[in-house]
Amino acid sequence: MWNTSGFYGSTTEIENQIISLVGDSATNAFYQNYYSTYITEEDIVQLSEWGFNSLRVPFHYKFFSTDTNTFINDGFDIIDPVLEWCSNNGIYLILDMHCAPGGQNRNDFSDGNGDEAGLWVHKYNRDWTVAIWKYIADYYSESQWIGGYDLLNEPVLEADFTSLDFREYYIEIVDSIRSVDQNHIIFIEGNWYANDFANLTPPFDDNMSYSFHHYIGPSTQTAWVSQYTNMSAAYNVPLWVGEVGENSNHWAYHKIKLFEDNNIGWSWWNFKHNGSISTLMGIEPPEDFTSILKHWSNLGPKPSVEKAQSGLQQLAEAYKFENCVPNAGLLAAFNDPDFSSTSKPFTEHRLPGMVSATDFDIGMNGVAYQDEIFEDANKFSGDSKAWNSGWTYRNDGVDILKTSDNVGSEYAIGWTMDNEWTKYTVHADSTGMYKISIRIASNVYGGELELLYDNSRIGEIVTVPNTGGWRSWQDVTVAEHYIEQGKSTLQLNVIDEEFNIKDIHFTFLGKPQTEDENYGNYPNPFA
Template sequence: MKKIVLLVFISFSIASFGQGFLHRNGQEIVDGNGKNIVLRGLGLGGWMVQEGYMLQTGSFAGPQHVIKQKITDLIGAKNTEDFYDAYKVNGITQRDIDSLAAWGFNSVRLPMHYNLYTLPLEQEVVSGQNTWLEEGFEMTDELLKWCAANKIYLILDLHAAPGGQGKDANISDYDPAKPSLWESTANQDKMVALWEKLAERYKDNPWIGAYDIINEPNWNFTGTNQNGCDENSNAPLRALQVRVTNAIRAIDKNHLIFIEGNCWGNNYDGMFPLWDENMALSFHKYWNQNDVASIQKMLDYRTQYNVPIWLGESGENSNVWFKEAISLMESNNIGWAFWPMKKIENLAGVTSVKKTPEYEQLLQYWNNKSAKPSVDFGKKALMQIAENFKIENLTIRYDVIDAMFRQIQTTETKKYKHHSLPGKVFASEYDLGQNGYAYLDKDIANYDGTKFTKWNKGGMMRNDGVDIESCNDTMTNGFQVGFIDDGEWLQYTVEVKTKTSFDIAVRYASQASGGKLYLEDGNGRISETITIPSSGGYDKWKTVTLKNVILKQGINKVKVRFEKGNFNFNFLEFKKSNK
């Protein structure tokens, strides 16, 4: 019977909330006017809490404290402080938030490291007292100002709690040499005090969307799985979140509270009944199927306990997976926050930070594969990486943005780049759109976290299933399409001023003969099938030509159909036929 206690909660009126505050209304998250709000968000991962995989240090330094020590050992404490100052200033700016709003996001999730707001226990001068640091609060204030200016919500997420909340150390900067959050009452007291401080500071601001009390706890209290995936009671996790909620509510009765289960947020066994009328359940979703069965347990919780649910973190997959996951969420009235915004050489995200050769040299040194660089070299390399985190220096992944927003609404394709013929059309510049509409590829997403299937085997340029690699041809945009399987295809939108007959050069590289392709438009075939001979290797480039292909005046959507694959494809060059 305990699991239905929440059903008897007394409904509260919208008028009890400040104008504009997000809050629970039954199973919905609504604004101050009672309008259902679907949160479409992005997590600002790596800004306040570094994780090794985002900086490509994961093989030797995963948690932030280890990363920082590696840097300090190389360039010294003062230079390290200079790097982190620049990194934080450049990591998130007003232009970043302006861009997110322009792209379609209506919320951001801020992963907070407690040590930007208060000292770690071991650094406190007086035991039991908290020293408050202005840096974290000022960073949050500024971010909130930018969010409010763009009318998007800011969700505060305690990503790294005092002591660390999970055995997956990279996520929460957990140091096993020190008492964890769960092994130290003092760390728990500090966490509660931090939420009190945040609640006091932001209680009257409606652009704070919610308080996400604790990110991805993963700890075994009584079970055998170290990440808490077989916990049945989760009593310490529930007790701490109840305590934090009560502390917040003594100060702030306006804001929505998100809670998370164990096992990276998803194990809610023992977490019910719920204890506050203005809360929602957060869950995280990675590397699985995008069907109703994948979220059925959360849907059941929503119905059984009459509470909203929110996908608080997801991502790190292909555009196909993104489109499917977001469609699944929105068709079930579930808001979402994807992850992260910035990462070095990031394919599966809205932006990518460029890795420099100098930074690669540092990585090689830290991996014990090269000699130790000088202090001066190391600092310059790191300061350049910090500079590369500015949005004006990022690569914007417009294909990812298109998948997350436009492709949710339509199967229509859109040109990736304007192609006016005659001229070259590079293979990697195929249309934006869904698999089966803009392109067809067989390996399109990672649906199994135990296998980690590569959807783009080349790992470059775009986050679709199409396999894109770097290209060594003398004429190139830097990329080629490779790993071509039989039956796959790519579509290109091209423009022709008048009806024209073209000879089309196909630039390819192949180890063996046997590849075959032809062209078609919406009405069917427009070319013969041409056989791809061996060029002498996958990096040896040759050309074959399709003759007398007629394209109509105006916009043409041309598909390159690969009857047989096993070759690399660089470009098509359209030249007027000599007839």
């Protein structure tokens, strides 16, 4: 959630790291502030307006139990307001035990110790988990807008705990829940990060769903889903993708279409994430909190107490609804049936004026833009590649960098390759002649580009000069061009790499002169 790296960033370890920076009292104050800002009623209203009907809420067991047979209400205090907002906006809340006692896998996001998945090694952890779920289910048994219980997030069994043991353990949890709650759906995730359902069939409850997670593979690959749809058909049990995401808009469009074509529910991971481009709501990395991250990753000095407190405050503020930026391209990939065929404006471009190169239209690769790498088809492998090399601003294949240039826009297209292009919907306010220039930077001479206006080239092919550096920006005149009033399409084509391009400027020169304005003898009296 916070873009931590460079150490085993479990929930407990991160909390200990914060305590070492600012102390116990300030740490507690920060977390309370963070919990109150991460998701608010405004967020829920927005999700409903976007068309979402369910929200998966990950939780840590410690919010419901501090020790075996010791239960607390902290989790209810956090979830209950969210549940009320969801009920008022037609959204079902699905509770996901993201961190079980001991950890259900060895990864940091399960808050284990990294050496073992203690849930499978120690029986007292399993008994504790059963008791926690019964405690939660008893509390929410009559809640209409609780969509269900996702029992264990991404379990990975230890060697001595078999898939048959796994099945029996799930049955134990379900029986405990059903002793107090016969109303809600039980979501069962498979072994190996939710995807292996060996010995988890046939189903063992009349109101359960098999839930897998999906992050890997090319967007056009579809045959793999049959392993789940066949299971669903054989046992008449619904499917739900509890997590899908962390990839480009192009990838998202194809995956969500695949799921919906097969009547599979889905939940995008995730809602907000510091510094990520693939979330529903974008978070601008706070400067002082970035200093904390660098320290934790051994890339910077330990910040002072004052700077650390400032960084934590900045992080909580960054997660407030009003400070987040909706991912317009991702939402279009989910909701716009034209996403794969018709590009649509990312923002309004009025001429005369400046068109930011990074504000190209919304649409999939080949529709709104063309880029060599437009998705990560090999996520979690050694061949994994970022679809946006600059990892900022947009969740598309176009590579974008943030600049410090004090002229024009804040972002630029970089890492350009031959035959890449971007498309823009523009609207000219006046018919007439326009001067077109581009703001570019390059450390080499010889890159080439062209601008097309309604498929006609503006001037000649532009040869990009060596401006003195990849961030040394220079305005280059393209040509003068006649443009008619109204809506049109502008396209930027990269013919020969490599350069950075930031802005395209259109300056109105005036309406074209008529013949009588030029010569004073129209119509020609000698004709």
